[in-house]
Amino acid sequence: MAVLTPELRAQAEAIVARYPRPRSAILPLLYLVQSVEGWVSPEGLREVAELLGLRTAEVEAVATFYTMIRPRPTGRHVVNVCTNLSCALRGGRDVYAAAREAAGLRPGEESSADGLFTVREEECLGACDGAPVMQVDFANHERVTPERARELLDALRRGEVPAPSRGAAPRDFRHACRILAGVEDLA
């Protein structure tokens, strides 16, 4: 069963045409597949490789390098909490623990059984001035406290789209991936 529908395939081909070399379209196409699957499956990797005329390994090498491309199924919302140095000094580890608890994760779990949340520890998110940083579907929330983390997850659970520290937020992880693939704009 193909991951990309004929319509998405046409979108993929339009993305490839933007670049001088097909190889340059690896990341946008991985996001496109991720917007369909919520992760990038082995089948998805093969489809991207085939679309670009590359070996699967060439695509997988890129996919495994970037932590934004997920190798396992995710929940509707992907929450990344930075626990690198700046954020750790400002309480990032507590934020991470609170987010996990609010998502209802048991030890060892990355995604909640209800399919709503994936909570991950992340290395530097590049916003140390706003530490500790928590990303919801790639939108940064800065100076987050454990309480604020719980509030954010509760709001997501109610179907709301909490405003990030700057700009607008995508509706969910798959929506964010469509934006990053370049086939949709952030409203």
Added chain:
Amino acid sequence: MSREPVTLTIDGREITVPAGTLVIRAAERLGIEIPRFCDHPFLAPAGACRQCYVEIEGQAKLVTSCTTRVAPDMAVRTQVTSELVRRAQAANLEFLLLNHPLDCPVCDRGGECPLQDQALAFGPGESRYIEPKRTYRKPIPLSPLVNLDRERCVLCARCTRFCDEISGDRFIELYDRGAGERVSIAAGEDFRSPFSGNTIQICPVGALTATPYRFVARPFDLSSTDSTCAHCAAGCAIRVDVRRGKVVRVLARDDVEVNDAWICDKGRFAFAAPDRPERVTTPLVRARGLEPASFQEVLGEIAARCRGGRVGILVGGRLADEDAYALSKLARTVLGTNDLDHRRAFHGGRAELLAAARPMSVTYRDVEEAAAILVVGLDAEQELPILHLRIRKAARRGARVFVLHARRTRLHDLGEHLLVRPGHEAFALERIREALAAGGDGPEARIAAALAEAGERAVVLAGPRLAEHPLAADVALGLAERVGARFALCARRAGDRGALRAGVHPTLLPGGRRVTDDVERGQVEAVWGPIPAEPGRDAMGILRAAAGRELDVLYLVGVDPLRDLPDPALARRALANAGYTVIQGLELGELEPYADAFLPAAAAAERDGRVTTWEGRPRPLRAARAPLGLSRPDWEIFVGLAEALGADLGLGSLEAIRAEAEPLLAPREVPVRSSAWGAAGPPQWIEERVLFTYPLLVDEGRLLEGATELKAALEEEPFAEIHREDAEALGVADGGWVRVRTSAGDAVVRARVGETVAPGAVFVPFNQPGLPVAELLAGRFTVGVHLEPAAEPAAEEVA
């Protein structure tokens, strides 16, 4: 690269090198060895391992000398004069060894390991790391040939860079990042590259190992001999490693004029055939059955049959140059015949004459430096793999590459293919020639424009697919001459060019002198004595003569006409009706029932001699061990047979053969004849479609016997490659079964449907397991064919 020279100092010593030279190379010229892992002279700079730090005056930090290019007045200090560099290099080695297991005593690399050697020379004596080291599942098979031990890997990326830059077979990559970074292959995929073994050889640690060599030997148990690979006409420099009389490993040697630093997997891994139990190492003569006898006895018996009799000689593609010369002389001066041939298909024409008379019309270097390359009728990756790598190298340096062939080749990512039906190559070449004047915008016009623009820097490489169609090679030659391009008719097998040059040919004597030309024949007769003046029979003619009981002796030298020639039915009749059949080679195989006498020949690894590359370059073969049993080099057998017939060939040693051959093989001018081309139309078949076949690199050939892992890695099941249009018209599905029927026979194979062959063309590989395609042929390697969808054959029928 050789622009303005640059003068700099390294450790206080002045040196002048071409601009653009890397500091590490400049240091090498001074004899200063900077430790390194990722640096490789044939790969682009990477700076991955951080081992080659040097200090450059005026720069705040140490730099990696493998990525830094020289500049005027640069003052470099290496570990020789800088304590800072010494400490940095030692620290880096300590770092690389943190998680590296100290399993050197059981590691294949132990004793010849750059990490071991450089840790000893440049590293700290002890590590401060006392924590447990990481361990992984090991080995991880990347293919049946290549294994990965992750713990030993230092992430230098030599292997992945080789696949990216040299072979283009990007099966392996560096996955993940940071502490998780690793060499990996996509799940469910095999490292299916015919060049995979090179990654093992360039691995600077024991992370990549070869299945056939794992735990087989220690470097200090090996006796090594420098020689030349005799699997094809590429002529790669190799080192043959022998342990207790058996070849256990073959490595590439560096040779910038031929193979750079690479060999193909066939050259590397197909070395077991001479040690198989089927090898026959004693002369045999038919009495009650085939019975062992002395050379003297068997040669005496053969001589009795030859004396006054009519002899026809078929030769395979494996003779060394000296063998070929001795045989050519034996046939003409002692056996009194021109009925000898080494070719599988008919060439003829001026292109062949030039190949016989003038070596080195195109060299590897010409290919590398070409601006435009036209490859015609050649699947270089499968037939001359190292030439394929040179063409890829040229393309990366900016050459435009075009392939005119019935089937897509592995140059498809770098070159433009023009797929033509087998037999139509000459007409496509004619269209290119017309486009030189007329222009246009089709592929022919693009090729014409690129060749014309490149002029002297254009190269035309003609391959075996042109052999069967009269004058096709000459049309390619004519095109090359018209644009001033260099031209080569590329021989595929190691012995082909040498045999052609020596006159193992029904109408050509040494140096391409024609039997029928009194002056040219006279030049050879001045050295050899009288030579029969009437032209001989070619390979198929010899078989027909034997089948028609016109030959008293059929002499088969390193050839199996049942497998190698395109008419097994004729070959069977020939073998049955020949008055007396002599087999000379490594084994009897299916020829056993037909043999009246057997002469055991030495394998390539067991004898000295020379082979000639497709370029015409002589390359040395050296014995890595003694011949098994009583077997001996072919030339000695020919000399012995002449003696048994009371003749002295005057060729008592390799040196004597070379001394006599040299003046006859000196480059000669060949009379210019315009090609009488233009009248005949393309070949017509009754059938709508045409089957064509050629051997893939790894097949059921005799010299691949025993190379189990190589076959597991690269050999393919039989298949028929069919164009999508034909498949749709016939109702054949990709992966479905198809019946292939010719006038000679039929077979059921799996269909591969796509756009990889020309419409109307059907490709079936020559000699795959369970499908001797020769049985479908009727005297040529192309044949009209009917296709129809078929049911899956019952197990015993499966091809």
